[in-house]
Amino acid sequence: MTKRTLFALLAALALGGALLATPERTGTATAAPDSRAMTGTTEGTTYVFRVPIDGPDRAQDLLRRGFDVLEQRQGDDLFVLGDAATQRKLHSAGFQAEVDSVLPEPQWEPPRKRDSNETRGASDIDETYYGGYPTVNAHYAHLDKVAADHPDLATVVTYGQSWRKANGDRRGYDLKAICITKRTGEDCQQRTDAPKPRFFLMSQVHAREITTGVMSWRWIDHLVGNYAGNAEVKSLLDTTEIWVVPIGNPDGVDIVQQNGNSPLLQRKNANTSNGNCTGTQIGIDLNRNNGSHWGESGSSSYPCAETYRGPHADSEVENRALQSLWTKLYPDRRDGGPSVPAPADTKGLMLSMHSYSDMVLFPWAYANVRTGNDSSLRSMARDMANMMGYRYGQPPEILYAASGGHDDWTYDKLGVASFTFEIGPASGSCGGFLPRYGCQDGFWNKVRPALMYAAKKAKSPYGGGSDPGDPPDCSATAWQSSQLYHPRSVVSHDGSEWRSTWYAWPGDEPGVASVWERTGPC
CATH class of the missing domain: 3.40.630.10 (Zn peptidases)
Structure with missing residues (x-):
């Protein structure tokens, strides 16, 4: 469990321990093993590393250093494709780098090699x-x-x-x-x-x-x-x-x-x-x-x-x-x-x-x-x-x-x-x-x-885009950037309704942080 998740859990307990005692909340709070906890890497294997980034300047530093930064972001985390040597280079450059996933090697036979691609049939x-x-x-x-x-x-x-x-x-x-x-x-x-x-x-x-x-x-x-x-x-x-x-x-x-x-x-x-x-x-x-x-x-x-x-x-x-x-x-x-x-x-x-x-x-x-x-x-x-x-x-x-x-x-x-x-x-x-x-x-x-x-x-x-008309009736309260949200909290933000799948840290914006899932327009 990361420090951030632990702090969120402790804060949630302090704010609403009785709520967490219900069977539904107890079940939600039992998280599956987090792939981010993986740290061991094997030579010759391709990984996606999760790299926490503290602000846009640090993101640009990561990109300037030439790492294979993917078009993927979750909250403040970016993702880098590479091997065991890549993880070592990330650590040497002062970045945390935990294994997010392992890329399986696809199996295919290459098409026939050609001496020329000038013509085709x-x-x-x-x-x-x-x-x-x-x-x-x-x-x-x-x-x-x-x-x-x-x-x-x-x-x-x-x-x-x-x-x-x-x-x-x-x-x-x-x-x-x-x-x-x-x-x-x-x-x-x-x-x-x-x-x-x-x-x-x-x-x-x-x-x-x-x-x-x-x-x-x-x-x-x-x-x-x-x-x-x-x-x-x-x-x-x-x-x-x-x-x-x-x-x-x-x-x-x-x-x-x-x-x-x-x-x-x-x-x-x-x-x-x-x-x-x-x-x-x-x-x-x-x-x-x-x-x-x-x-x-x-x-x-x-x-x-x-x-x-x-x-x-x-x-x-x-x-x-x-x-x-x-x-x-x-x-x-x-x-x-x-x-x-x-x-x-x-x-x-x-x-x-x-x-x-x-x-x-x-x-x-x-x-x-x-x-x-x-x-x-x-x-x-x-x-x-x-x-x-x-x-x-x-x-x-x-x-x-x-x-x-x-x-x-x-x-x-x-x-x-x-x-x-x-x-x-x-x-x-x-x-x-x-x-x-x-x-x-x-x-x-x-x-x-x-x-x-x-x-x-x-x-x-x-x-412009199509006129969305009046939004449907929506009773969800607006998301507040300073608030900590419990699992299954429902908020409205940017024309949509969102439900949290886990604890949403202050600043975890719906539509940006992966903890939120969109449930419809609002």
Whole structure:
């Protein structure tokens, strides 16, 4: 039992010992063994370490040191991926690091190695790894088939090259997108005065986040497969261009898929020109490399760090290609400092999918300051989070500050409403970076309505989210930051009702601290 939990228990006993004597309270107070009590580690095993953080400055110190900090936060705790040596380094740097979970080694046979990824055949659409996850070539064969089967709806676009291909390595890939709409002569052209608003979705910028590529695949199939029989899909494609980049980091995904029973959890691209790095240490974190507040927070200058931001802003060909595509699709509608809004009539929406932690995030990510369009962005994020049962907020509010991200760049440079989904839970059989493929049905059922909502918002995103109307009758008292709450306490906070699953320490905010579970709107 941690000191914090012990103190909470003693305080609770002093405040209400008679209440704790009831059978219900006695049963609740008997906690299961806490995985955080585990301290022993074994060489060669991959762990997730729970690292208590005392304030945002300490979080930035952790990130600057180059640890593989996950997109996960519970209360004041962050989480670091690593091995026994990582735990020793954390301790040496003055951080507590207790084992939160052990990552099992997934078993899969890698796809066949190729001398070149220049060409592919129709049969490549069936190439998978780890029980069903499509390879890069499967994704690209899928795009080709969709365009061939639905020429009135879909167009494939090559918008650049990966680092390997741009540097003469035949293992590299083209960078591909697909545009889906009910086509007329002016649709799917790379021009900023397009007649239809545009919704842009991308996935697997961080290669190891393999769930996100499946979500893009299913989104594409949902649109083209339901145009004829689903009025909502038909209306969307008649009025909106949908752009999808299913694999934003194909070289990195190739590293993940090719390592079979000893997978490398590659996050970055495959750029080997910086530092003497090996394994998953090679590359640049594409989601820290964009030239929006580059290098200000949440990244490392150490080339072998998982959050290495690159030698300079926009150094990576994958990002420059994406930015070039965005500037051809969206006019620049925002100019000025962080609080300057994009005009109310700005069109378009960009959404980047990552995993994991069940979150909806929006700018600014680089610092805990609000955009000039915060009300609309926050309202839409709330709507989508409620659809999926996720938390929502700016990264510094519910995760940590990180600059150089794609959603900050598209909002900063173009004024485009931008969001990130962190898909999937942190634990359980469907948790983490490598959930079994059977988990994808559950993820898709949550994500699909939120994607439809976001795509429809592209025509007028700064009109805000849907009007929630009057909240339902709610008798729960408002959460008080100075109060200690007993297990099963019910409070209202931020438009929702919450129930505590254990003792909630003063400052444990509903929607942030894991001790609270959301029970509905309020």
